[in-house]
Amino acid sequence: MTDELDVDRLTTVIEDFNTIFIRLPSVRRFNFSTLSVLHTLGRRGPLRLTDLLATEQLKQPALTSLVAKLEQDGLIQRRPDPTDGRAMLLSLTRTGREIVRSRHANRVKRLTDLVDQLTPVERAVLAGSVHVLTRLTEIAAEDRQ
Template sequence: MTASTGARLTTAAALDAFAAWAIRSTADRELSLTTASTLATLDRGGPQRLSDLAVREGVTQPSMTALVTRLERDGLATRGDDPTDRRAVIVTLTDAGREVLVSRRTRRATRLAALLDRLGDEDRAVVEAAAGALSRLTLTDPSRGES
């Protein structure tokens, strides 16, 4: 392993640890991670087949069916027929679902900003300088399901 590979692996491990910590420490107890992820997938990708959502979220179709039933009951998503396949179900994010996401994202950003305020000026400047690159990195990640 070269020094640059070792450095990249060290950086990747630090990012992984930070991501896991950030999720745990800023988690919104109102929504499970799977629920929040499903809503975010619908927000980014628009209406989707229930079966495709299950694959993207890494859950079984029966589990996704149960989740969508709860989302529908709570007014966060709707279920409709797929015009191209009468056997398939299309799931769509509602305005209320989008509002929940915006509120959740705002609370998480506020919590993270408060944590950034605890850093010294030099460390905060380093994190702020890396923010653009980290944003670009997330846009190139194929697991985001941008389809």
């Protein structure tokens, strides 16, 4: 199925792009795990800790500790799950949402600056790839379930 696609090269290109793209200058420095949790809660939250555990590459004790630190730092909050009073939902605070929004805005600006340097043909190819990348993300999410 992948005869016409060099998946090894595609993987390397994605890794190289991510290396450049995820390392944005920021007023506040956060480690990758912190940013991943904030991003996940920004996109999919509120979530239970067990649901968050399924999306993050951390063991439960490490994630529990990270969540406690983020709560102490005022970036996330806990509230009772309305469907199960014994469980808690994690969500971003206003400050947490602002960090996620600011990083997204920085990425949009950075990518806009890069895309503006492409030729019209290259921009058209890139525009056509948005659907394919979205579809790959959906397939990966389905595989996790």
